Amino acid sequence: MRDSLTPKQVAQAIGVSEASLKRWCDRGLLPATRTAGGHRRLPVHGVMQWLRQSGHEVVRPEVLGLPSNTGLSPSTLERSVGLLRTALEAGDEVSSRQGILNLYLAGHSAIEICDQVIAPAFHALGSAWQHGSIEVYQERRGCEICACLLHDLESMLAPPGPAAPYAIGATLADDPYTLPNRLVELVLREAGWRAESYGSCNPGATLAAAIRQRRPGLFWLSVSTIDTESQWLSEYQLVSQAAAEEKVPLAVGGRALTPELRQQMSYSAYCDNLRHLVDFAEAIKR
Numbered sequence: 145m146r147d148s149l150t151p152k153q154v155a156q157a158i159g160v161s162e163a164s165l166k167r168w169c170d171r172g173l174l175p176a177t178r179t180a181g182g183h184r185r186l187p188v189h190g191v192m193q194w195l196r197q198s199g200h201e202v203v204r205p206e207v208l209g210l211p212s213n214t215g216l217s218p219s220t221l222e223r224s225v226g227l228l229r230t231a232l233e234a235g236d237e238v239s240s241r242q243g244i245l246n247l248y249l250a251g252h253s254a255i256e257i258c259d260q261v262i263a264p265a266f267h268a269l270g271s272a273w274q275h276g277s278i279e280v281y282q283e284r285r286g287c288e289i290c291a292c293l294l295h296d297l298e299s300m301l302a303p304p305g306p307a308a309p310y311a312i313g314a315t316l317a318d319d320p321y322t323l324p325n326r327l328v329e330l331v332l333r334e335a336g337w338r339a340e341s342y343g344s345c346n347p348g349a350t351l352a353a354a355i356r357q358r359r360p361g362l363f364w365l366s367v368s369t370i371d372t373e374s375q376w377l378s379e380y381q382l383v384s385q386a387a388a389e390e391k392v393p394l395a396v397g398g399r400a401l402t403p404e405l406r407q408q409m410s411y412s413a414y415c416d417n418l419r420h421l422v423d424f425a426e427a428i429k430r
Contacts, residue, residue, distance in 0.1 A: 146209050147299075148177075148185040157207040158200045173198075192300040196251050211242040214249070221252065221260045228265040232286035233278055244293050254297050255331045259418045266290060266323065287323055294326045301330075304338045309429050313364030314342035314351055316379050321368035324398060328364055331418045335425055337362070348379030352386035362425055363387055367398035370405075377408060384410045393428050395421055 154174075155165040166184065169176040175190035188208075195202065205214040224243050231239040247257050266286065273283040311332050313325060325341040332339035342354060355363055365383060370376045387394040388410070396406075397415040406414060412428075415421040 146188055148187050149191055149208065151176075151184050151186065153207050154186055154191055157202055157204050158195070159203040160200075189300050189302050192249070193302070195249055202249065210245055211238050214242050214245045221247065221256060224261045225265050225268075228261055229268045232265060232269050232289055233272070233282055235282065235285045235289070237289045237292065240289050241293060241296060245296065248297060248300060254301070254334045255418055255422055257297070258294075258327045258331055262290060262293065263327065263418070290323055291326060294330050298330055298333060301334055304333060304336055306338075308336055308338045309361040309425075310358070311337045311339045311362040311364065311425065312342060312354060312358055312360045313339070313366065314346045314354075315344040315366050315368065316351070316376060316383070317345050317347055318371040318376070319367065319369050319400075320344050321366070324366040324368060327418060328366065328421060331422055332362075332425060335422050336429075337425060348382035352382045355383070355386040355390055355392050359390060360392060362393050362395060362428065364395045364397070364421065367396060367400045370400045373405065377405075380409060387412075393424075395424055397421065 151165045151169060152162045155162040165174075168174050169184055169186070174186055174194050176184045176186050179185060191208070194200075202208065202210070202214060206212050224247055227243050228240060231237075231243065244257060244261070247261065248254070269278070269283055269286050272278045273280060313328055315321060315325065322341075322344050325343065329339045329341045342351070351363075351365075363383075365380075384394060386392075393412040394410075395413045395415055396409070396411045397417075397420075401409075401414070413420075413424040415424060
């Protein structure tokens with residue numbers, strides 16, 4: 145998606161005159177900047193937030209770089225789970241994007257969309273792959289589409305300022321799943337954090353070094369799969385020790401963390417879902 149739009153583009157997208165759009169900018173209803181030549185430019189995240197709050201219908205979504213039917217059909221969180229799962233299984237990126245962006249334009253938060261639509265839809269897709277009802281390539285393509293969806297949502301959020309609290313996170317070695325980290329990064333940014341994912345399959349020693357060198361206000365660890373439990377715990381100990389020494393809150397979560405395993409771990413918070421993580425982040429924000 146574009147980073148900024150002209151008043152003419154936004155006016156065409158919602159079916160009003162360019163003069164009206166410019167007046168709204170001058171009244172401060174839409175955020176706008178000026179180019180060196182004095183022309184208005186509207187940041188995409190500001191336009192999207194205004195559309196969500198004002199209730200204006202998007203009659204020409206393609207002008208904004210959105211799928212052609214975005215904003216033109218009502219969506220609910222519950223109905224969207226099945227629609228997204230079907231679109232991901234079919235490798236239909238356009239329908240997937242349209243459904244998620246419809247929800248966002250309708251006023252649903254990124255955390256609602258991630259927790260109540262993307263996560264369950266992708267869980268169902270992964271279960272279908274594990275049970276042999278879909279091919280590996282379909283699950284992998286679904287991952288790629290989801291990454292694009294999250295990038296779209298992130299582009300619609302106002303960037304956090306330099307004084308925003310800082311969070312980093314990752315997965316340990318032998319855990320290749322990248323999507324959970326992307327989900328966490330997105331919802332923390334929506335909550336006002338400068339969140340950075342360090343990706344997957346990291347040795348415990350390098351994550352411990354990141355904690356000591358970067359001194360974040362929060363470190364998260366996503367745990368989707370564990371190869372050898374004893375080895376994983378050894379790597380995890382390096383992370384938790386660094387977090388304790390640097391007084392960095394450590395939040396963990398993921399389907400591989402059984403109650404038995406958690407009894408052997410030290411952490412600040414265990415999060416069943418993204419809402420729990422954001423609530424914890426809000427409580428410790430500094």
